[in-house]
Amino acid sequence: MNDQAPMIELRHVHKWYGTYxxxxxxxLTVNRGERVVVCGPSGSGKSTMIRCINRxxxxxxxxxxxDGIELTxxxxxxxxxxxxxGMVFQQFNLFPHLTxxxxxxxxxxxxxxxxxxxxxxxxxxxxxxxxxxxQAQKYPGELSGGQQQRVAIARALTMRPQVMLFxxxxxxxxxxxxxxxxxxxxxxxxxxxTMICVTHExxxxxxxxxxxxxxxxxxxVERAPPEKFFAAPESERxxxxxxxxLSH
Amino acid sequence: xxxxxRWTRVNLFGSVPSALVTLIAAxxxxxxxxxxxGWALVHAVWHxxxxxxxxxxxxxxxxxWAFLGVWGRFILFGRYPYEQDWRPLLVIVVFVALLLAxxxxxxxxxxxxxxxxxxxxxxxxxxxxxxxxLAFVPTDFWSGLPLTLILAIVGLAAAFPLxxxxxxxxxxxxxxxxxxSVAYIELIRGVPLITVLFMASVMLPLFLPEGTTIDKLxxxxxxxxxxxxxxxxxxxxxxxxxxxxxQYEAADAxxxxxxxKMRLIILPQALQISIPALVNxxxxxxxxxxxVTIIGLFDLISTAxxxxxxxxWRGFYIEAYSFIGxxxxxxxxxxxxxxxxxxxxxxRGRR
Numbered sequence: 001m002n003d004q005a006p007m008i009e010l011r012h013v014h015k016w017y018g019t020y021x022x023x024x025x026x027x028l029t030v031n032r033g034e035r036v037v038v039c040g041p042s043g044s045g046k047s048t049m050i051r052c053i054n055r056x057x058x059x060x061x062x063x064x065x066x067d068g069i070e071l072t073x074x075x076x077x078x079x080x081x082x083x084x085x086g087m088v089f090q091q092f093n094l095f096p097h098l099t100x101x102x103x104x105x106x107x108x109x110x111x112x113x114x115x116x117x118x119x120x121x122x123x124x125x126x127x128x129x130x131x132x133x134x135q136a137q138k139y140p141g142e143l144s145g146g147q148q149q150r151v152a153i154a155r156a157l158t159m160r161p162q163v164m165l166f167x168x169x170x171x172x173x174x175x176x177x178x179x180x181x182x183x184x185x186x187x188x189x190x191x192x193x194t195m196i197c198v199t200h201e202x203x204x205x206x207x208x209x210x211x212x213x214x215x216x217x218x219x220x221v222e223r224a225p226p227e228k229f230f231a232a233p234e235s236e237r238x239x240x241x242x243x244x245x246l247s248h
Numbered sequence: 249x250x251x252x253x254r255w256t257r258v259n260l261f262g263s264v265p266s267a268l269v270t271l272i273a274a275x276x277x278x279x280x281x282x283x284x285x286g287w288a289l290v291h292a293v294w295h296x297x298x299x300x301x302x303x304x305x306x307x308x309x310x311x312x313w314a315f316l317g318v319w320g321r322f323i324l325f326g327r328y329p330y331e332q333d334w335r336p337l338l339v340i341v342v343f344v345a346l347l348l349a350x351x352x353x354x355x356x357x358x359x360x361x362x363x364x365x366x367x368x369x370x371x372x373x374x375x376x377x378x379x380x381x382l383a384f385v386p387t388d389f390w391s392g393l394p395l396t397l398i399l400a401i402v403g404l405a406a407a408f409p410l411x412x413x414x415x416x417x418x419x420x421x422x423x424x425x426x427x428x429s430v431a432y433i434e435l436i437r438g439v440p441l442i443t444v445l446f447m448a449s450v451m452l453p454l455f456l457p458e459g460t461t462i463d464k465l466x467x468x469x470x471x472x473x474x475x476x477x478x479x480x481x482x483x484x485x486x487x488x489x490x491x492x493x494x495q496y497e498a499a500d501a502x503x504x505x506x507x508x509k510m511r512l513i514i515l516p517q518a519l520q521i522s523i524p525a526l527v528n529x530x531x532x533x534x535x536x537x538x539x540v541t542i543i544g545l546f547d548l549i550s551t552a553x554x555x556x557x558x559x560x561w562r563g564f565y566i567e568a569y570s571f572i573g574x575x576x577x578x579x580x581x582x583x584x585x586x587x588x589x590x591x592x593x594x595x596r597g598r599r
Contacts, residue, residue, distance in 0.1 A: 054501055055500075056500060082501060082502070083503040085501075087498075087501040089497065089498065089501075091492075091494050093492075095495065095498070095499075095513055096517070097517050097520070106502070106504075110508050110512065111504060156501075156502075
């Protein structure tokens with residue numbers, strides 16, 4: 001693949017839930033190694049947008065191209081894209097009937113056809129990176145929320161994805177656990193991972209983001225470098241949003 | 249001991265009405281047990297040459313277990329050739345051994361399933377014979393407990409995978425698959441089992457080209473499988489619906505295809521949720537095998553009913569039905585305890 005080509009490109013994407021227009025003419029380009037933080041009021045379409053990128057939600061109009069592959073109804077292309085795109089959910093979504101290690105080994109073995117021993121080695125490597133190798137044999141239900149979310153990040157990483165999508169990864173966590181998850185994400189960003197994060201953690205955004213994207217009512221209202229976005233947002237809607245979340 | 253005493257005082261004699269209820273209940277239980285023990289053990293007659301002698305010996309107050317000494321074998325194995333008895337006996341032993349082996353979760357996995365398949369196949373060969381020097385015994389002669397076990401175990405074992413496919417089909421995004429699954433489930437559920445069995449035994453041969461016959465037992469077995477697949481499918485579907493959407497999404501996001509997602513992530517959890525309801529249907533299914541009596545198969549109920557018509561041992565209903573009742577109770581109680589233990593062990597270590 002051409003290294004100059006964008007990693008992810010959304011062109012004039014529309015999505016409806018019934019008559020509700022959830023995404024309105026959304027266009028977004030994310031280059032390789034770029035870290036984009038998406039923010040906006042709830043119901044603004046942030047999650048919907050990133051869930052369209054790995055086809056957890058189908059879009060109705062426009063084009064989505066990931067790593068040169070366009071998302072269509074073709075199941076093989078969807079599978080190819082999903083293997084390259086890691087996703088971390090607000091509710092972790094670990095598999096509760098499997099141990100932590102089995103959660104991590106599953107996709108490399110079944111999707112990448114990796115040998116089990118090799119997959120376990122890879123899994124342990126990533127568990128060490130998220131700093132919980134000692135929990136490998138436990139079940140997700142025995143871990144704290146922060147630990148579960150770090151396992152979820154490690155699980156996505158074992159597929160060695162080109163892009164990581166984060167859908168409000170810290171919103172379901174108790175305050176004291178947010179930092180341990182953000183630390184892992186900052187490290188990931190430093191290693192050059194292409195990332196799109198939907199989050200309200202503005203400190204994190206300031207630290208890692210190459211670009212801030214502000215969404216409201218299904219539209220991308222503004223895209224700006226973080227210094228500019230936080231200091232002087234162009235749109236009135238972004239200004240209102242920032243004043244609301246930064247003033248508490 | 250002190251703990252037990254305290255528990256008794258708090259729970260059984262907490263107040264005057266409660267103490268009164270406890271005493272009345274205790275009286276009834278003791279009296280009932282006393283009466284039963286008197287009948288089944290104290291006044292029971294274990295050896296007698298015929299029914300009249302047996303009744304005389306017990307004075308009419310005791311069970312006449314001598315009846316089972318004479319007719320027990322027939323109730324268990326029915327019309328199966330007498331000198332070949334060891335074959336159905338071995339079949340029962342193999343089934344019980346397989347059931348017990350399934351209790352050990354360490355044995356779980358692909359090869360327990362293979363063991364079951366091998367055990368069922370071996371049992372059918374044992375019953376049918378015609379190979380390995382075993383005398384051929386047509387299915388008309390299969391009867392009693394082995395027949396009941398084959399109908400129930402083969403039936404439910406075959407219905408279960410079919411039920412999973414139907415449940416997945418009913419939730420499928422493909423309209424044709426969904427419509428077919430819904431139509432099948434609704435049709436079968438709307439018809440009593442007895443009708444399905446009659447269809448299989450009486451109607452089906454009318455539709456077959458002349459000269460072709462399908463074994464009666466096979467037809468009944470197929471009817472049983474098709475009927476229970478529909479019921480089990482609805483239970484499995486309930487389990488599937490209880491799964492949070494996040495589990496589907498996480499599996500999708502990892503790039504697992506549909507079948508792997510279902511087999512590795514969704515079904516293990518959905519089936520676990522469904523265990524109580526599944527066992528409910530298994531128990532009902534086991535007991536419903538008795539309906540095959542009506543289409544002339546010689547199951548445990550038929551052999552017992554037949555045994556009590558012997559002129560020299562006429563009318564020992566209670567003994568005969570207590571005997572098969574105990575057998576049915578044994579298997580059903582086992583299933584119910586097993587499911588309880590299974591749920592507890594699956595819950596361990598999880599949320």
